[in-house]
Amino acid sequence: xxxxxxxxxxxxxxxxxxxxxxxxxxxxxxxxxxxxxxxxxxxxxxxxxxxxxxxxxxxxxxxxxxxxxxxxxxxxxxxxxxxxxxxxxxxxxxxxxxxxxxxxxxxxxxxxxxxxxxxxxxxxxxxxxxxxxxxxxxxxxxxxxxxxxxxxxxxxxxxxxxxxxxxxxxxxxxxxxxxxxxxxxxxxxxxxxxxxxxxxxxxxx
Amino acid sequence: xxxxxxxxxxxxxxxxxxxxxxxxxxxxxxxxxxxxxxxxxxxxxxxxxxxxxxxxxxxxxxxxxxxxxxxxxxxxxxxxxxxxxxxxxxxxxxxxxxxxxxxxxxxxxxxxxxxxxxxxxxxxxxxxxxxxxxxxxxxxxxxxxxxxxxxxxxxxxxxxxxxxxxxxxxxxxxxxxxxxxxxxxxxxxxxxxxxxxxxxxxxxxxxxxxxxxxxxxxxxxxxxxxxxxxxxxxxxxxxxxxxxxxxxxxxxxxxxxxxxxxxxxxxxxxxxxxxxxxxxxxxxxxxxxxxxx
Numbered sequence: 001x002x003x004x005x006x007x008x009x010x011x012x013x014x015x016x017x018x019x020x021x022x023x024x025x026x027x028x029x030x031x032x033x034x035x036x037x038x039x040x041x042x043x044x045x046x047x048x049x050x051x052x053x054x055x056x057x058x059x060x061x062x063x064x065x066x067x068x069x070x071x072x073x074x075x076x077x078x079x080x081x082x083x084x085x086x087x088x089x090x091x092x093x094x095x096x097x098x099x100x101x102x103x104x105x106x107x108x109x110x111x112x113x114x115x116x117x118x119x120x121x122x123x124x125x126x127x128x129x130x131x132x133x134x135x136x137x138x139x140x141x142x143x144x145x146x147x148x149x150x151x152x153x154x155x156x157x158x159x160x161x162x163x164x165x166x167x168x169x170x171x172x173x174x175x176x177x178x179x180x181x182x183x184x185x186x187x188x189x190x191x192x193x194x195x196x197x198x199x200x201x202x203x204x205x
Numbered sequence: 206x207x208x209x210x211x212x213x214x215x216x217x218x219x220x221x222x223x224x225x226x227x228x229x230x231x232x233x234x235x236x237x238x239x240x241x242x243x244x245x246x247x248x249x250x251x252x253x254x255x256x257x258x259x260x261x262x263x264x265x266x267x268x269x270x271x272x273x274x275x276x277x278x279x280x281x282x283x284x285x286x287x288x289x290x291x292x293x294x295x296x297x298x299x300x301x302x303x304x305x306x307x308x309x310x311x312x313x314x315x316x317x318x319x320x321x322x323x324x325x326x327x328x329x330x331x332x333x334x335x336x337x338x339x340x341x342x343x344x345x346x347x348x349x350x351x352x353x354x355x356x357x358x359x360x361x362x363x364x365x366x367x368x369x370x371x372x373x374x375x376x377x378x379x380x381x382x383x384x385x386x387x388x389x390x391x392x393x394x395x396x397x398x399x400x401x402x403x404x405x406x407x408x409x410x411x412x413x414x415x416x417x418x419x420x421x422x423x424x425x426x427x428x429x430x431x432x433x434x435x436x437x438x439x440x441x442x443x444x445x446x447x448x449x450x451x452x453x454x455x456x457x458x459x460x461x462x463x464x465x466x467x468x469x470x471x472x473x474x475x476x477x478x479x480x481x482x483x484x485x486x487x488x489x490x491x492x493x494x495x496x497x498x
Contacts, residue, residue, distance in 0.1 A: 151272075
């Protein structure tokens with residue numbers, strides 16, 4: 001029997017995008033729904049995201065944003081290297097921290113750092129950044145095959161699903177294993193031409 | 206409880222993962238002789254010779270086996286190496302590469318070739334160009350007479366060919382890394398038509414020429430057991446980087462003129478932990494600086 005799962009990342013308080021994605025995934029017959037973290041930030045209504053995740057029984061991996069908000073840390077731990085990025089990120093983080101309810105913070109603390117499942121006979125590992133670090137950026141152009149092969153072997157996965165960078169890409173490695181960055185739905189990748197991108201990654205057997 | 210005896214020891218940092226591999230491509234040979242150079246590179250310094258093809262290609266093969274994440278070429282001035290283009294071509298086949306340069310030797314023809322190489326690889330090919338001031342007076346005091354204009358010319362040339370270099374600024378004057386000063390560099394780069402300027406600021410190391418320019422390290426400026434904060438032994442650069450010169454493998458790009466920091470001749474021999482026993486380690490500990498992008 002065939003099975004379809006839907007995996008997405010980066011909600012960033014965009015509950016409208018989340019609603020659209022969940023409806024789209026369901027419409028396409030996705031059974032299990034997974035979110036790879038970073039629920040808050042940037043959007044004006046952080047608390048509107050949580051009821052939707054519960055309603056659709058989305059399984060959520062903890063992102064760095066969720067970890068920071070959950071544990072009331074001083075910043076988002078996004079791992080930016082440019083002070084300009086940190087300056088703007090802090091404004092958004094402080095707002096999100098102030099507008100996330102205690103009950104939702106408590107829930108954020110319970111989220112797992114990774115989820116493993118089997119899909120089409122393959123070992124699937126879902127993380128926010130990378131298997132070894134929640135805020136490691138796996139960009140397409142800076143994640144070479146030998147490095148990814150090492151990670152997948154070490155963490156015993158055939159398919160690695162991640163987000164954090166917000167830019168979707170996927171690659172089959174020489175071993176036949178696969179890495180998929182599912183992108184971000186709340187602030188989807190765009191190259192300035194307004195076309196956006198496919199906000200959801202649906203895998204089907 | 207840290208005892209006085211332990212206090213005199215230096216902490217050790219284990220190699221958690223070899224993510225960054227540095228190549229001292231041009232050794233200590235450089236077309237410039239900057240006043241702040243921590244390894245005193247110059248047109249006549251051959252302490253570390255140009256890297257040989259054999260060492261380069263052997264190391265690249267080893268690096269592939271070990272799943273290295275990113276590569277860096279530095280010197281001296283990498284564009285003095287006659288085989289640089291071949292090295293770049295081979296390296297970007299297996300991972301992202303950043304070349305650290307003063308940019309001056311990048312001709313129009315060379316910029317064109319670099320752009321073609323960048324276009325032809327799935328991995329990123331970046332160039333870091335050093336600039337140490339906003340004006341010819343500020344920069345040339347450090348990098349040499351006439352260098353400001355030559356550097357700017359190269360920056361514009363690369364940009365024209367579709368390469369947006371990372372401008373690397375060493376904080377040779379107080380406050381250069383502060384937000385207001387950074388903004389001035391961004392504004393300067395925008396006047397050249399660069400819409401999204403890329404900048405990296407580096408803390409100077411008080412060794413080599415820089416020790417002569419300033420006062421060098423004070424006798425107590427070392428890292429001692431108990432000084433590291435939680436997690437620091439994982440984010441210090443030596444926890445995930447190594448440097449290859451024609452002489453062998455070193456813990457990081459900064460320590461190559463400390464012969465006693467040499468770890469061996471192959472990457473396998475450089476897997477061990479290193480002791481933070483050099484005064485330059487104090488700068489990484491205190492400022493959190495890293496040579497990576």
